[in-house]
Amino acid sequence: MPLPPAILQVLPALDAGGVERGTLEIAEAIQAAGWRALVASAGGRLVPALEALGARHITLPLATKAPLGIWRNAAALADLVRSEQVSILHARSRAPAWSAWLAARRRGVPLVTTYHGTYGEGFPGKRLYNSIMARGDRVIAISRHIAEHIRATHGVESRVIPRGVDLRRFEPSLVPPGRVAALRAAWEVPEGAPVILLPARLTRWKGQAVLIKALAALPGTIAVLAGDPQGRDAYVAELRSLAEAQGVADRLRIPGHVADMPAALLAADVVVHASVEPEAFGRSVIEAQAMARPVIAAELGGPRETVEHGVTGWLTPPGDAAALAAQIRAALALPVEARAALGAAARQHVPTMEAMQAATLGVYRELLA
Structure with missing residues (x-):
């Protein structure tokens, strides 16, 4: 045969x-x-x-x-x-x-x-x-x-x-609350503090520095940079130094590679894509949308094709920390019903x-x- x-x-x-x-x-x-x-x-x-x-x-x-x-x-x-x-x-x-x-x-x-x-x-x-x-x-x-x-x-x-996105894995109902709570505890998130998650490997063009600068205008908020540094220890040290200079070092978390991304996304109040160069597609964006999370993406490259501003997420000018901070504040201020409607729309339109x-x-x- x-x-x-x-x-x-x-x-x-x-x-x-x-x-x-x-x-x-x-x-x-x-x-x-x-x-x-x-x-x-x-x-x-x-x-x-x-x-x-x-x-x-x-x-x-x-x-x-x-x-x-x-x-x-x-x-x-x-x-x-x-x-x-x-x-x-x-x-x-x-x-x-x-x-x-x-x-x-x-x-x-x-x-x-x-x-x-x-x-x-x-x-x-x-x-x-x-x-x-x-x-x-x-x-x-x-x-x-x-x-x-x-x-x-x-x-x-x-x-x-x-x-x-694999909807068998990125399905909110399949993630027990305990997995979410365990991640927030591992990240040492104070009770009730909002979490802003940037899921991306730690490399300069992914824009982690933009989020750190925005964090300075978001008191009480925790930023989590979840991604593999892939040996870029000098860049990680640079990010920590920037956080010190911005006065936000105590609110920055750099846990490295996170295996349980569905739980990580549910642990976040807002998910950010902050790349300063055009993203070819932006898989982390659609995974967040599949988990019905509010997503803010830099307006360049592939995410412009998956994020409809104000409907399935928001777009902000790339590299603009002030604009990112303002959009994060607006997202966090949304009523629960409006946030749920945006998350449902995002999940409905996500490519599979x-x-x-x-x-x-x-x-x-x-x-x-």
Whole structure:
């Protein structure tokens, strides 16, 4: 009997993040379709979750950007395509995409790329390096914002498949109050104090500093920066120094990676997206909306497509701490009924994981045909 089609996704590593979570969600859909889901990466904390879905993980040093490493990874992927009879390669990041492109050409299999970001072009050769994400037989853009970027930068048309939220996990009724209370206790939140949550990895462009500056105008409010610093200890120290200078160090919490994000979102009175550069999509925004939380997002990039100002959340000028503080005050002042109505509207309009999975499988079926 012939083997079912095998789809091999490649990415640098399987730690926390939107790219990684999307990889697992598509692997789940591949398995549910009766196909074989393979993922190659350098490994990480999400490997057990991937394998629990029935998918197979292959450890390769795909995080390397060194030319020799990319060539070696291309050879390893080509061998894997042959041995596992892989039908489609799907690349989600630039360095692994170069290896996957070379392997796909060597073995004569189609390549899908998902364009996850507005990659910078700050030094010579960077546009060429980035262009690999537009060289797939099918190119998936994760938002209209990214599709426009691909068209303008590479002259390539793409398929827009927005990221989606898993409503089986991000469902308010499924989170017991004890999980929420445990997180607020771990964050040392005083009784009755409002919590402003910024869920994002700790990196400068995510705008944590903007929220810290806004916190100075929000007395009695606790700000939680929930995200993996990914080794950026100097940046964390810089944020703490800024909080000291703003006089809000006692109201700032930096817990690092938070595994229970549904409970973390329910523990927050307001969820903030404060990026100062365009977000490709903004998964944390739709996860907060799915949990019916009031969301304030910077008005640039992907969140403009998922947040309707005053209906499913609010938009504020990027990098404007005063405007952010004013919008947080307005959100906290909303009557309970108005906050519930906004949360219900947000949850009703949120893009779903199921829609993303179905559209991606549709791309695979086109290539398999």
